[in-house]
Amino acid sequence: MTKLSVNINKIATLRNSRGGNTPNVVEAAIKAQEFGAEGITVHPRPDERHIRYQDVYDLSPVITTEFNIEGKPIDSFMKMVLEVKPHQVTLVPDAEDALTSNAGWDTIKHLDYLTDIISEFKRNNIRTSIFLDPNPALVESAAKTGADRIELYTESFAVEYGKGNLDGIKPYRETTDEALKNGLVVNAGHDLSLDNLEFFIREIPEIAEVSIGHALISESIYMGFENTIQAYLKRIELANRKA
Numbered sequence: 001m002t003k004l005s006v007n008i009n010k011i012a013t014l015r016n017s018r019g020g021n022t023p024n025v026v027e028a029a030i031k032a033q034e035f036g037a038e039g040i041t042v043h044p045r046p047d048e049r050h051i052r053y054q055d056v057y058d059l060s061p062v063i064t065t066e067f068n069i070e071g072k073p074i075d076s077f078m079k080m081v082l083e084v085k086p087h088q089v090t091l092v093p094d095a096e097d098a099l100t101s102n103a104g105w106d107t108i109k110h111l112d113y114l115t116d117i118i119s120e121f122k123r124n125n126i127r128t129s130i131f132l133d134p135n136p137a138l139v140e141s142a143a144k145t146g147a148d149r150i151e152l153y154t155e156s157f158a159v160e161y162g163k164g165n166l167d168g169i170k171p172y173r174e175t176t177d178e179a180l181k182n183g184l185v186v187n188a189g190h191d192l193s194l195d196n197l198e199f200f201i202r203e204i205p206e207i208a209e210v211s212i213g214h215a216l217i218s219e220s221i222y223m224g225f226e227n228t229i230q231a232y233l234k235r236i237e238l239a240n241r242k243a
């Protein structure tokens with residue numbers, strides 16, 4: 001069964017918009033796990049605009065499920081991951097100034113670089129995953145790096161599905177088949193949502209784990225709006241009654 005890892009980057013984005021510590025990312029991770037999340041994902045970026053490196057250290061002791069740290073393997077990221085020793089590290093080629101992840105690795109061009117980095121994580125018993133575009137031609141070299149898994153970059157699927165084009169799943173199915181043939185386990189993430197997730201997993205049930213953040217946090221706002229507004233109205237009513 002596919003596991004759900006909840007990406008809490010967006011909780012940190014909200015916190016950072018005010019300074020202070022509300023909402024609290026550690027509290028959010030504890031609650032997410034209490035509510036059934038089977039993993040927590042964070043993607044600290046070099047500019048620390050949402051999750052900060054310090055958050056990763058603070059989160060580590062409260063993760064009772066699976067801790068997945070995603071990011072670009074620059075020296076400071078490598079040092080942090082090797083100190084925290086999460087269950088899984090997902091390598092993402094974060095482009096400078098990109099709003100969010102916008103591509104997977106060119107595993108052919110970066111084969112030696114990725115192999116070196118992955119061997120360091122393997123020496124430390126940390127599972128490794130490579131963020132990959134849905135392209136079967138990149139899979140053989142992904143396997144050669146020694147990685148345990150790939151994470152399919154699902155943005156193009158999400159865009160095509162949103163337009164009603166169900167064929168957008170095809171390269172994902174083909175890349176998964178190639179990955180399984182090469183002994184890789186397959187994760188997926190980016191722009192997965194309540195709208196598109198069921199179709200994606202029905203078409204590719206072999207997906208081991210999905211990491212979802214942006215849509216899940218947005219949907220939490222809509223799904224929690226009614227309760228929260230009602231709770232505020234209740235407080236106002238109680239206060240007025242006592243006054």
Ligand SMILES: CC(=O)[C@@H](O)[C@H](O)COP(=O)(O)O
Nearest residue numbers: 009043070092100101189190
């Ligand atoms: C690799 C990936 O797709 C996610 O980690 C996603 O990029 C979340 O990062 P942001 O929260 O910075 O958009």
Ligand SMILES: NCC(=O)COP(=O)(O)O
Nearest residue numbers: 007189190191211213214
């Ligand atoms: N690896 C993908 C991830 O963690 C979440 O991506 P998104 O749901 O925020 O697009």
